Amino acid sequence: MSEKQGEPSEQGTGGKNPKSGPIQQVSQWEVIQNRRRILSNPLPFHREKFDALGNTFIVRIGPRKRIVFTREPDTIRSILQKNHRNYAKSELQTRDLAKYIGHGILTSEGDFWRKHRKMIQPAFHKDQLRGLLGLMFRAIREELQGLPENEVLDIFPRMSDLAFQVVAQSLFRAGDFRKDMNRLQEITEENQKMLIREMRQPYLKWWFKLSGRIGYHLGLSTQARELLDGLIEERVQSGLHRGDLLDMLLGARYDDGRPMPRHQLIDELIILFTAGHETTANALSFAVFLLARHPEKQERLYTEVRDLDFGQEDTLQVIRSLGYTQQCIEEAMRLFPPVYVIDRVSLSEEVVNGHPFPAGTTWLLSLYELHRSPNLWEDPEAFIPERFEPQKKKAYTGFYFPFGAGPRMCIGNNFAMNEMVLAVGWLVQNYRITTPTDVLEINPLISLKPGKVPLRLELREPGLSL
Numbered sequence: 050m051s052e053k054q055g056e057p058s059e060q061g062t063g064g065k066n067p068k069s070g071p072i073q074q075v076s077q078w079e080v081i082q083n084r085r086r087i088l089s090n091p092l093p094f095h096r097e098k099f100d101a102l103g104n105t106f107i108v109r110i111g112p113r114k115r116i117v118f119t120r121e122p123d124t125i126r127s128i129l130q131k132n133h134r135n136y137a138k139s140e141l142q143t144r145d146l147a148k149y150i151g152h153g154i155l156t157s158e159g160d161f162w163r164k165h166r167k168m169i170q171p172a173f174h175k176d177q178l179r180g181l182l183g184l185m186f187r188a189i190r191e192e193l194q195g196l197p198e199n200e201v202l203d204i205f206p207r208m209s210d211l212a213f214q215v216v217a218q219s220l221f222r223a224g225d226f227r228k229d230m231n232r233l234q235e236i237t238e239e240n241q242k243m244l245i246r247e248m249r250q251p252y253l254k255w256w257f258k259l260s261g262r263i264g265y266h267l268g269l270s271t272q273a274r275e276l277l278d279g280l281i282e283e284r285v286q287s288g289l290h291r292g293d294l295l296d297m298l299l300g301a302r303y304d305d306g307r308p309m310p311r312h313q314l315i316d317e318l319i320i321l322f323t324a325g326h327e328t329t330a331n332a333l334s335f336a337v338f339l340l341a342r343h344p345e346k347q348e349r350l351y352t353e354v355r356d357l358d359f360g361q362e363d364t365l366q367v368i369r370s371l372g373y374t375q376q377c378i379e380e381a382m383r384l385f386p387p388v389y390v391i392d393r394v395s396l397s398e399e400v401v402n403g404h405p406f407p408a409g410t411t412w413l414l415s416l417y418e419l420h421r422s423p424n425l426w427e428d429p430e431a432f433i434p435e436r437f438e439p440q441k442k443k444a445y446t447g448f449y450f451p452f453g454a455g456p457r458m459c460i461g462n463n464f465a466m467n468e469m470v471l472a473v474g475w476l477v478q479n480y481r482i483t484t485p486t487d488v489l490e491i492n493p494l495i496s497l498k499p500g501k502v503p504l505r506l507e508l509r510e511p512g513l514s515l
């Protein structure tokens with residue numbers, strides 16, 4: 050299911066954008082001919098077509114069905130920001146994903162979405178997150194300090210556990226819930242796999258239903274909901290205020306002063322786990338792999354973290370002092386944006402970049418291609434964290450969107466950046482990281498996942514017990 054991709058690679062030199070003249074099309078026949086490669090990894094196919102047909106092209110996937118692909122920055126900004134009111138999320142999110150994870154801010158639309166976004170947003174405000182940073186760091190250290198040394202290990206499952214635990218502890222501070230959280234993680238990951246099967250084999254949908262597979266996974270979702278309900282009830286009964294995200298959500302009120310109903314609170318919690326854990330695990334794994342491949346960048350990062358006392362100093366100050374670490378993560382998310390495509394469906398006819406598109410047009414905004422477009426980035430395939438130096442990075446604000454853009458931009462972006470800076474900083478402070486491979490497997494599913502990420506960790510101070 051994965052395809053190997055060298056890094057850096059020599060691909061991608063085109064990028065012409067036919068502003069005048071019709072937008073070019075990929076026929077349904079060509080899609081059928083290429084279906085195996087598209088299913089295993091669509092990114093090389095996307096690249097070929099962008100290079101050959103321009104920054105926006107149409108893919109026909111049925112007699113009347115078509116998807117418009119774009120890596121054109123003006124078009125992406127227009128859809129996500131300026132004209133966002135004319136676009137909704139596709140049914141993949143609002144129906145298929147919602148079936149397993151419920152109707153919360155990630156999977157809803159319109160007034161329902163607006164009302165809940167407004168209510169949840171304050172919990173992710175920088176000032177609110179500040180109180181969680183110490184806890185976040187302890188959760189990270191707990192996950193990383195037992196890593197095996199001097200042997201090759203796949204870092205991705207470790208990063209996945211780390212990201213899950215960080216969300217779990219930030220939501221339910223200091224509870225005795227490890228067993229429950231492990232179960233929740235299993236369910237989240239099992240249901241995600243099922244959703245991917247449904248997406249990849251839509252022609253087997255009838256069989257998945259008939260054989261009881263879908264029923265089984267919906268049953269898992271019910272289990273997850275019951276488990277969370279129990280944890281919430283425990284908190285409510287205890288009357289304790291722990292200053293975690295759950296407290297914030299329990300205290301949040303609609304405009305009319307009502308709290309969120311319990312079933313809605315549960316949906317939002319499941320969504321935070323789902324949206325917050327895999328994306329961060331992917332970004333962390335890619336970032337650490339790139340640092341292993343570029344020892345000179347890793348050593349520069351090390352000089353930044355060498356003398357810090359992560360556990361003792363004010364965690365916010367620690368994060369603020371890690372500018373180069375942040376640049377490395379930003380550059381890793383440029384090359385490997387965990388949300389590599391964003392989809393939208395237009396609500397009414399619109400002229401985009403001089404071309405009319407009818408209502409109901411499905412758009413696929415390729416962040417992966419935008420972030421590697423040779424027209425926008427110098428040496429786009431190379432890992433150069435220096436391009437994100439504070440005085441330089443302003444130049445990219447119009448075409449660097451790892452967290453999306455506009456009103457539906459990621460609610461957890463500060464949360465994720467804090468977490469990743471702490472995790473990468475601590476890891477490089479303590480270990481010299483190398484990799485036996487110069488080829489990274491990538492696995493573009495719902496998010497852009499790495500396959501195996503083989504790394505070798507060597508303690509920088511042998512004999513030190515972490």
Ligand code: HEM
Nearest residue numbers: 154155324325328329332387388452453457459460461465
């Ligand atoms: C590196 C880590 C992350 C990346 C790259 C990322 C990326 C994104 C992107 C691109 C979107 C917008 C999708 C769209 O417009 O269709 C999004 C939305 C969202 N993200 Fe993140 N995310 C990350 C981490 C997190 C974390 C840690 C949380 C929460 C704990 C979170 C919660 C959400 C939620 C709830 C939404 C939906 C917001 C809405 O529609 O109003 N994300 N994320």
